[in-house]
Amino acid sequence: MTGEKFCQSCAMPLTEEAHFGTNADGTKNEEYCIYCYKDGAFTSDVTMEEMIEICVPHVLQAGVYPDENGARAAMREYFPKLKRWQKN
Structure with missing residues (x-):
């Protein structure tokens, strides 16, 4: 979208x-x-990895990813592109 x-x-x-x-x-x-x-x-005040762990249960409940490992892998790829986690 x-x-x-x-x-x-x-x-x-x-x-x-x-x-x-x-x-x-x-x-x-x-x-x-x-x-x-x-x-x-x-x-x-969390690290990107801590934020991913916070988000895993929410995305699984929402049905975004089929399992925890898939969710973590996708977020580890996507989160560095988010403004808060970008390296300057």
């Missing part, structure tokens, strides 16, 4: 405004979800 937005920390689809995180001034942040970004800061 062209133009679909994903959280740049956990890759959650941002399909509605209620999913957007918030900036320090209370405005919506369209790059990060409400679970990863609140009041202008990340909600947890």
